[in-house]
Amino acid sequence: MIRYVPKAKYSYSAGQAQSVFLNGLKEKKILGTVCNKCKKVYVPPKMYCEECFKPTDGWVELKDEGIVHTAIASFVSWTRDRLEEPIISGTIKLYGSERDYVFPGMFHRICTTYDKVRDMSIIGAKVKAVWNEKRVGSIEDIQCFKEV
Amino acid sequence: MWSKKGRIEDLIFWKGNMEVEAYEYDEGNAGKKFIEGIKEGKFYGIKCSSGKVYVPPRDYCPEDMTEGNYVELTEPYLDLLTEVREDSYGNKLEKPIKVGIIRFLNAKGGIIVRVEGDAKEGDKVKVIKWEWPLVVGKA
Numbered sequence: 469m470i471r472y473v474p475k476a477k478y479s480y481s482a483g484q485a486q487s488v489f490l491n492g493l494k495e496k497k498i499l500g501t502v503c504n505k506c507k508k509v510y511v512p513p514k515m516y517c518e519e520c521f522k523p524t525d526g527w528v529e530l531k532d533e534g535i536v537h538t539a540i541a542s543f544v545s546w547t548r549d550r551l552e553e554p555i556i557s558g559t560i561k562l563y564g565s566e567r568d569y570v571f572p573g574m575f576h577r578i579c580t581t582y583d584k585v586r587d588m589s590i591i592g593a594k595v596k597a598v599w600n601e602k603r604v605g606s607i608e609d610i611q612c613f614k615e616v
Numbered sequence: 617m618w619s620k621k622g623r624i625e626d627l628i629f630w631k632g633n634m635e636v637e638a639y640e641y642d643e644g645n646a647g648k649k650f651i652e653g654i655k656e657g658k659f660y661g662i663k664c665s666s667g668k669v670y671v672p673p674r675d676y677c678p679e680d681m682t683e684g685n686y687v688e689l690t691e692p693y694l695d696l697l698t699e700v701r702e703d704s705y706g707n708k709l710e711k712p713i714k715v716g717i718i719r720f721l722n723a724k725g726g727i728i729v730r731v732e733g734d735a736k737e738g739d740k741v742k743v744i745k746w747e748w749p750l751v752v753g754k755a
Contacts, residue, residue: 469640469641469642469643470640470641470642470643471638471639471640471641472638472639472641473636473637473638473639474636474639475633476633476634476635476636477631477632477633477634477705478631478632478633478634479629479630479631479705480629480630480631481627481628481629482627482628482629482630483627484627486628487626487627487628488626490628491628605628
């Protein structure tokens with residue numbers, strides 16, 4: 469009989485595109501990739517344009533502001549605890565695109581009030597990233613997107 | 617044009633350990649015989665009614681599902697040889713490890729071993745260390 473405990477170590481990589489993106493956050497930069505053929509900008513970045521089936525052509529820096537595209541208030545935490553104060557998150561459209569549902573954007577927390585989510589007045593509001601003082605190259609380097 | 621750098625030091629990694637249960641694996645009758653043989657410094661295989669010899673031995677002959685007879689095998693030769701330069705986590709090894717497969721004439725199957733010295737593919741080899749992993753060198 470052979471008894472063994474497997475040493476199941478893992479090393480999960482953010483990959484070529486998202487490693488650059490996360491390291492960019494350390495310097496308060498939101499970086500995306502661009503496809504020169506269809507002009508689509510990818511945030512979070514991709515190394516491959518999924519519309520043109522070709523590699524993307526380079527990096528662009530985007531402003532750390534945008535408009536709220538969707539928002540949701542959750543009374544359930546990450547660890548499934550009930551929350552008194554809701555966590556508000558949503559998608560932020562980083563800059564204008566002619567196509568409503570295809571845009572460079574981020575899914576992040578939004579610093580706003582529950583009432584503004586309930587009456588949906590937050591949708592379309594202009595927001596700006598609130599950066600942490602100490603940044604490590606993580607999506608958590610941004611505290612939230614706050615209304616301006 | 618790819619704008620990727622392809623360099624491992626430019627990438628972000630998350631490392632950790634997965635929780636896994638211990639397992640128990642039974643080597644079976646033939647496996648037990650084979651392991652005992654290694655302790656005695658012998659290679660055992662099975663000889664089937666068809667005349668075919670299998671190494672490591674099996675509990676049943678694949679042709680007719682009968683139990684074969686254990687036979688001792690001698691004079692292994694190195695069939696395949698390769699060099700390992702990194703460990704399973706991608707760290708460079710100080711010294712490459714040579715790994716090969718030894719086989720026996722007129723027997724099916726082979727055994728993965730570590731190779732020392734300058735043995736080449738096709739050479740007759742002898743076992744230097746009768747322990748797992750088996751270490752062989754030029755005979």
